[in-house]
Amino acid sequence: MDQSLEPVLSQPVIQKKNLWQRVFALRRNLTVLLGASILIFWVIIAIFAPSIVPYGINEMASGQVWKSPSVEHPFGTDNLGRDIFTRVLIGARQMVVLPALSVSLAVIIGTSIGLLSGYRGGWVDEIIMRVMDAVMAFPVLMLYLMIIAAVGASVVNVVIAVAVATAPAISRLVRGLVLDLRSREFVAAARMRGEPTSYILFREILPNAINPIMVDALVRIGYASFSISALGFLGLGVPPPNPDWGGMVSEARNALIITPTAPLLPALAIASLVIGFNLLADGLSEVMRTER
Amino acid sequence: MKFDLKALRARKEQVQEAHFEYTQGKISRRDFLRFSSMLGAGAMATGLLSPLERFQMDQAKRLLAQDMAPTRGGTIVNALGIDTTRFDDPARLSLVFPSNYVRQVCDYLVRLDPELNLQPALAESWLPSEDGLTWTLTLRQGVKFNHGKDFNADDVVFTINRLIDPETASGFAGAANYVTGAEKVDDFTVNIHTDRVAADFIYSLFLYQAAILPADWPGDFFTNPWGTGPFTIEEFAPGEYIRFKRREDYWMLGADGLSLPYLDSVEFVSYPDELARISALQEGSLHLAPASITLIDQYQSLPGYDFKSVQTGNLHIAIMQFNQEPWTDPKMREALKLSIDRQAYVDTLYLGYAIQGDDHPIAPGMYPLAPADQTPRQQDYEQARALLAEAGYPDGIDLTALYIDPASDGGFTEGFALFLAAQAEPAGIRIALQPTPDYWNIWLDDWGPNHIGVSNWAQKNTASEMFNLAYRTGSVWNESHWSNPEFDALLEEFDRTLDQETRVTQLAQLTDMLSNDGPVIVPGFRQDFATMVSKLHYNLHPQAFVWMADAWLEP
Numbered sequence: 001m002d003q004s005l006e007p008v009l010s011q012p013v014i015q016k017k018n019l020w021q022r023v024f025a026l027r028r029n030l031t032v033l034l035g036a037s038i039l040i041f042w043v044i045i046a047i048f049a050p051s052i053v054p055y056g057i058n059e060m061a062s063g064q065v066w067k068s069p070s071v072e073h074p075f076g077t078d079n080l081g082r083d084i085f086t087r088v089l090i091g092a093r094q095m096v097v098l099p100a101l102s103v104s105l106a107v108i109i110g111t112s113i114g115l116l117s118g119y120r121g122g123w124v125d126e127i128i129m130r131v132m133d134a135v136m137a138f139p140v141l142m143l144y145l146m147i148i149a150a151v152g153a154s155v156v157n158v159v160i161a162v163a164v165a166t167a168p169a170i171s172r173l174v175r176g177l178v179l180d181l182r183s184r185e186f187v188a189a190a191r192m193r194g195e196p197t198s199y200i201l202f203r204e205i206l207p208n209a210i211n212p213i214m215v216d217a218l219v220r221i222g223y224a225s226f227s228i229s230a231l232g233f234l235g236l237g238v239p240p241p242n243p244d245w246g247g248m249v250s251e252a253r254n255a256l257i258i259t260p261t262a263p264l265l266p267a268l269a270i271a272s273l274v275i276g277f278n279l280l281a282d283g284l285s286e287v288m289r290t291e292r
Numbered sequence: 293m294k295f296d297l298k299a300l301r302a303r304k305e306q307v308q309e310a311h312f313e314y315t316q317g318k319i320s321r322r323d324f325l326r327f328s329s330m331l332g333a334g335a336m337a338t339g340l341l342s343p344l345e346r347f348q349m350d351q352a353k354r355l356l357a358q359d360m361a362p363t364r365g366g367t368i369v370n371a372l373g374i375d376t377t378r379f380d381d382p383a384r385l386s387l388v389f390p391s392n393y394v395r396q397v398c399d400y401l402v403r404l405d406p407e408l409n410l411q412p413a414l415a416e417s418w419l420p421s422e423d424g425l426t427w428t429l430t431l432r433q434g435v436k437f438n439h440g441k442d443f444n445a446d447d448v449v450f451t452i453n454r455l456i457d458p459e460t461a462s463g464f465a466g467a468a469n470y471v472t473g474a475e476k477v478d479d480f481t482v483n484i485h486t487d488r489v490a491a492d493f494i495y496s497l498f499l500y501q502a503a504i505l506p507a508d509w510p511g512d513f514f515t516n517p518w519g520t521g522p523f524t525i526e527e528f529a530p531g532e533y534i535r536f537k538r539r540e541d542y543w544m545l546g547a548d549g550l551s552l553p554y555l556d557s558v559e560f561v562s563y564p565d566e567l568a569r570i571s572a573l574q575e576g577s578l579h580l581a582p583a584s585i586t587l588i589d590q591y592q593s594l595p596g597y598d599f600k601s602v603q604t605g606n607l608h609i610a611i612m613q614f615n616q617e618p619w620t621d622p623k624m625r626e627a628l629k630l631s632i633d634r635q636a637y638v639d640t641l642y643l644g645y646a647i648q649g650d651d652h653p654i655a656p657g658m659y660p661l662a663p664a665d666q667t668p669r670q671q672d673y674e675q676a677r678a679l680l681a682e683a684g685y686p687d688g689i690d691l692t693a694l695y696i697d698p699a700s701d702g703g704f705t706e707g708f709a710l711f712l713a714a715q716a717e718p719a720g721i722r723i724a725l726q727p728t729p730d731y732w733n734i735w736l737d738d739w740g741p742n743h744i745g746v747s748n749w750a751q752k753n754t755a756s757e758m759f760n761l762a763y764r765t766g767s768v769w770n771e772s773h774w775s776n777p778e779f780d781a782l783l784e785e786f787d788r789t790l791d792q793e794t795r796v797t798q799l800a801q802l803t804d805m806l807s808n809d810g811p812v813i814v815p816g817f818r819q820d821f822a823t824m825v826s827k828l829h830y831n832l833h834p835q836a837f838v839w840m841a842d843a844w845l846e847p
Contacts (some may be wrong), residue, residue, distance in 0.1 A: 002717045006697045055818070058714045062639035065586045081640055082705055235699045240725050241710055251703065254566050 020173055029067060031288050032039035035279030045089055045154055046096040055083040057090050060240040066255045066262060075265050079251055086261060087243035088269055094238060095156070096246060102159045106166035107217050112156035114169065114174025115201045119182055140165055148236040155238050158231060162224050173216055177209040194264065215285045222277030229270045245270050360545050362829065364554050366845035367609040371563040371581040372822050375437025378530045380505045380512050381529040383455055383462040388750060392838040396439070396536045396558065398503035398519030401429065402494060403839075404753065406602070408658065410494065413502055414443065414520065424489035424790060431480040435543045437506045438516045445476040450507040452484060452717065466768060468496035485628060489788040491795065495660075495753040503753045522630060522841035533561040536840070544841060554844035571622040573597060573823065580824040585643055591823045601645050601819040602832035605655035605751030606642075608694075608708040610744050610813040614774045617741035618683065622809060627679040628744075629813055631719035632712070633671040637815040641707055645821070648813035652806035653704075653762075654755045654799070658834060660754065660819065661792070661799045669807075676719035694739060695746035697727035709746040712813075735771050751835050755799055759783050763806065772811035779805050 002025035023032075027031045030162040045052075055061075061081040068078045117128040135143070146160040181187060182205065190204050231237040232246025242249075252263035356377045364385040364484040364701065368653065375389035382394045401415040415429045435443035452474035455464040464471075470486040470493070477483055486493060487827045491647065496502070504551065506518050520543065523536035536558045570587075572578035573594055583591050583599060591599040612619040612628065619625055634648035647656065650668035657664045680688060693713065696705040712721040721746070735745065760767055764783055765775040779802065786798040804810070822832055827846040 056714075058710060060636075060640045060711065062636055063309070063643050065643065066589075080710060100418060179653075235697065235727075239714060239727060242704060254587065256567070256568065258587065 001287055022165070025285060026285055029277050029283045031286065032283030035276050035281070035283055038276030039280060041061065042092050042273060042276070045212070046093045049089040049093060053083075053086040053089050053182035055086045057087055057243050059086075068259050069261055071250055073106075075148065076259050076261050077263060078222045078248070079255070084248070084265060086247060086266050088245070088266055089241075091243035091245050091248065091266070092197075092269070094242065095228070095270070098155070098159055098238075099162070099221045099273075102162035103166060103217050103221045105159065105163035106170055106220070107213065109163065110167040110170025111174050111206070111213060114171040114204065115178055117171065118175035118178025119197070119201055119205070122187045125175070129172070132171050133140065135165075140227065144227060145234070148231065153231075153236050153239055156239055159227060162227050166220055166224065166228070170216065170220070172214070174209060178211060180203055181205045181208055195214060211288055212285075215281050215288070218277055218284065221280070222274040225273045225277065235278055296627040301673065318842055319502065324716045337382070345817070352469050360842040362554050363842070364548075364550075365847075366555055367557045367559065368555055368579045368840065368843065368845065369559045369561055369571055369830065370575060370838070370840075371561055371578055373582070374533050374534075374560045374562060376529070376534055376560065378528075380514075382513055382564045383460050383464065383532060385500045386463050388500060388836050391503075391834075393534060393560070394500075394503045394513070394519075395521065396523040396835060396841075397521045397525060398505065399435075399521050400502055401504065404495075404498055404835070404837075406833045408618075410498075410660075414496070418494055420493075420790065424491075424788075427484045427486070428477070429482045429494055431482065432543065433480055435520050436538060436541055437518055437520050438524050439506070439516075441506050441518075443477045443504075443506075443520050445482045446507040447504055448482045449474045449476050450509075451502070451504050452482075455501060456507075464496070464499050464501040467499055467761070468493070471496070476518070479812040488788065491752040491787060491790050492660075492756045497539065498753055503749045506512060519730035523558065524559065531562065533559055535559045542841070546842070553841040555840060558840045558843075560838075568767065570594075579821060579828055583587045583821040583823045585645055585819075585821050588643065588821075594823065596826055597823045598826050599821065599823050601833055602834050603647065603655075603658065603733055604820050605653075605749075605815050605817055606701075606704055606748065606820070606836075606837075607649060607653055607655070607814050608637075608746070608748050609653070610708075610712055610746050611772045612811045612813075613739055614772055614775075614811045616738060616743065617715050618689065619811060620687070621683045621785050623679045623683040624689075625687075625809070625811060627676040627683070627719065628716060628721055629669060629678070630672045630676040630779070631716045632813060632815050633715060633720060634668050634815050637711060638670075641711060642816070642818050646816045649816040650669070650803075650807045651810060651814050652803040653749060653758050653812070653814055654803050655817040656749065658751060659755050661796050662801065662803075664787055664794075671715075676721075679804075680720055680800070685720070688722060689742070689746055691716075691721060691723045691742050693723050693725050693744050693746050694728045694731065694734070695725070696731045696748075697729045700729065700731070701817055703829040705748060708815075710747075711815075712746065724835075736769070738773070747771070753835075755802070756787050759802065760787075763810075763820070774811045776805065776809065797810050 028108070061077060061083070062138070063079040064077045065079055067073060067077040072086060073083050075088060077089070079085055106275060113132070117125045119199070143165045144161050147164060148157060151157045187200060187204055190200050211265060228237060228248030232244035232252040234246065235250065237244045237247055248271075249263045249267040252259075252266070255262045304786070321755050329824045347787040362741070373389055373392045375387065379385065379388060380389055380543065381390070385394070387392045398415050401413055402619070403411050403413045405411050413433065414432050416432050417430045419428050420426070421428070425637065426794055429448070431445060431448065432443070437443060452471065454460050455462045456473065458465065470490040471487050472485045472487050475483045475485065509518055510516055514525070514528055521649075522539055522542045522544070525534065527535040528659045538556050540551065544552045545695070546554055562579070563572060563578070566584060566587070566825055569578060569581045569589065573581060588599060591597065600836060612625050616618070629651055638644060638648055639644040648667050649655070654662050656666045669815065693709050695709045698706045709725050713725060716723050730745070732743050735747065739745065750762070760783070762769045762771065763774055763779065764770070765777070765780050782798060782802055786802060788800060789795050820832060820836065822828060828843065829846070830840075830843040
């Protein structure tokens with residue numbers, strides 16, 4: 001994926017149109033449109049969920065366990081008689097916020113490390129990149145488990161765990177971009193003007209690397225949704241009673257034979273979110289390539 | 293046990309009548325089975341019967357089973373009540389599942405049958421001395437260990453004295469700490485001495501650890517599985533399975549006058565995953581397995597299997613530490629107790645297959661001397677809120693619940709924690725849930741203010757055992773740190789009293805004290821669930837004991 005983004009860098013971005021015109025122009029790309037629609041759908045659900053849902057997230061219907069979808073319970077009920085429709089909708093709130101939050105954090109950490117490492121080069125680069133390699137060498141799920149086991153499961157810790165595990169890959173990408181950009185004329189010009197390093201990094205190099213970083217981040221948000229669900233599935237996600245799509249799939253696993261919809265619907269919700277982010281990212285990189 | 297005898301009798305008569313017609317050749321075997329299953333499992337599937345009626349039907353079927361003549365032979369593959377880990381010494385057992393291996397190979401001096409009646413086993417009779425400090429046990433004659441030795445008083449003296457030896461480090465020494473020693477009177481009479489009157493002494497002989505081992509036992513149970521029990525170990529693969537073979541010369545006789553057990557062999561196989569168990573049941577390679585109540589529809593639709601349940605005294609518990617704020621105030625303890633709807637607990641978590649609890653651990657009908665029935669407190673949010681306000685929390689209170697995390701117990705405790713949080717909220721008691729992987733490291737610590745613990749307990753043999761473990765001031769497992777001198781004094785008196793009628797009154801006072809003032813919430817007592825091939829005649833034990841000696845399989 002990193003390679004496929006390379007051509008985007010070959011020239012500094014020239015601002016031809018304003019931001020809104022550019023965003024609006026994106027609608028012509030079908031992939032972008034589809035991805036964005038899915039995501040906008042979930043964002044709307046997340047915002048309005050509390051006023052849409054028919055039950056409380058921890059409201060238990062006595063004796064109504066693992067019921068198939070019905071008028072009262074459109075998605076059926078779970079092992080405690082809770083309404084799955086309610087829990088999927090409310091669960092969307094954290095699934096829209098948490099992956100974006102963890103990847104934003106990862107982008108800040110990864111970009112800072114990548115900028116420093118790529119611009120400085122030499123032994124600083126060598127040490128930082130070997131450390132990043134070491135972190136990346138761990139299987140991602142193992143890394144999450146280690147972090148969560150060490151600090152305990154909570155919303156904040158899940159965000160931190162995903163950010164820590166995602167940042168190294170971002171730093172590698174940014175470093176690659178910086179290595180290419182730092183030898184450009186406009187950087188040399190800034191250096192000759194006597195600008196401080198921070199100005200060169202954040203005002204000259206970063207704006208020209210931002211597009212591939214954003215596209216990369218979108219793909220990673222998709223993966224982060226997946227990771228957060230996986231943590232929930234393993235019981236290390238957001239603590240109850242907050243509905244967690246991964247946790248719901250895990251709880252409903254045994255009910256697969258009697259109410260297949262119980263694990264399937266939250267699983268579909270996770271899948272749609274991941275697909276939405278991936279489509280949007282694919283579409284955007286396509287647009288950027290053609291825009292150039 | 294709580295059930296309507298009249299209705300039970302009526303149903304039993306119906307089934308028996310059909311059985312009579314079947315034995316007279318008036319109806320076919322298939323019709324008879326269809327009829328009885330219609331009254332039992334068939335009716336259950338339609339959901340027409342109340343949980344109580346289902347329970348009665350189980351009873352009726354059980355009684356019917358006793359009318360049928362058992363047949364011999366066959367092999368059972370069982371996944372119920374097992375934990376195939378290796379252990380050295382039965383005296384150091386602390387969990388019920390491993391003790392189930394010992395049960396197949398060894399005998400106890402007495403045993404509690406599935407109806408919780410005390411039955412003689414290796415001891416034929418027992419009698420306390422005048423001062424109540426010595427119990428004289430008359431032992432069964434003509435019993436042989438599976439390694440050839442004859443059973444006699446030496447083996448009992450060896451076993452008891454080993455159990456109370458501090459070097460053995462047996463749980464028996466704590467639970468029955470009044471036992472000071474055993475002494476041989478003659479070959480089949482033993483005196484067991486206690487340092488104080490212990491009315492429930494005889495039940496301690498059925499603690500997990502008290503299996504009788506021969507006097508020449510060299511140690512290491514799985515290398516030297518010596519006992520007088522119904523089976524011998526044929527093969528053991530730790531973590532996977534253990535296979536037992538029938539003994540030819542077991543002392544206990546079956547209905548046909550021959551030595552038990554009826555079955556040729558029993559295999560205990562480890563199936564930790566419920567889905568794996570269900571597919572094994574579907575393909576017929578598993579005959580008896582634990583079952584989740586939430587999957588009852590699935591189990592009832594398995595052809596050739598019956599879904600069974602047995603009432604237990606096992607309980608979920610919420611612990612309000614007595615020495616921590618806000619629980620030092622009795623009003624706060626009462627407020628939380630009042631916010632729980634006990635019928636909702638029974639219906640939501642157990643689909644009706646449970647009985648209500650009244651905030652003490654002694655399940656009605658499940659303990660000797662306990663009443664058959666009780667009327668628990670009713671949910672009353674208004675009064676709960678009033679009590680909160682009186683205690684200085686007019687805007688409600690925020691609490692944190694520590695509980696055994698789902699990774700350790702499959703979500704068994706979490707279900708109750710969620711239920712508790714949902715029930716308490718309208719009263720203004722807001723409970724945040726904190727699954728705690730190291731719960732069993734911290735369960736006896738001070739949790740600090742505004743905490744509750746959520747956990748569960750297994751039924752004990754006697755009320756005294758339960759109280760002396762967890763409710764007496766300073767007792768070893770007193771997780772609530774409860775201390776009530778009045779309760780302690782009455783408990784001591786209860787332990788010392790031999791008159792049954794007085795003890796009934798004393799027990800009622802003890803449970804009332806816990807219910808009214810105590811530091812725990814016990815919302816109910818669940819049933820245990822299992823599925824078994826319809827041809828298998830086996831009675832589930834309320835204490836999760838598995839004993840295959842009197843199980844039999846229709847041809």
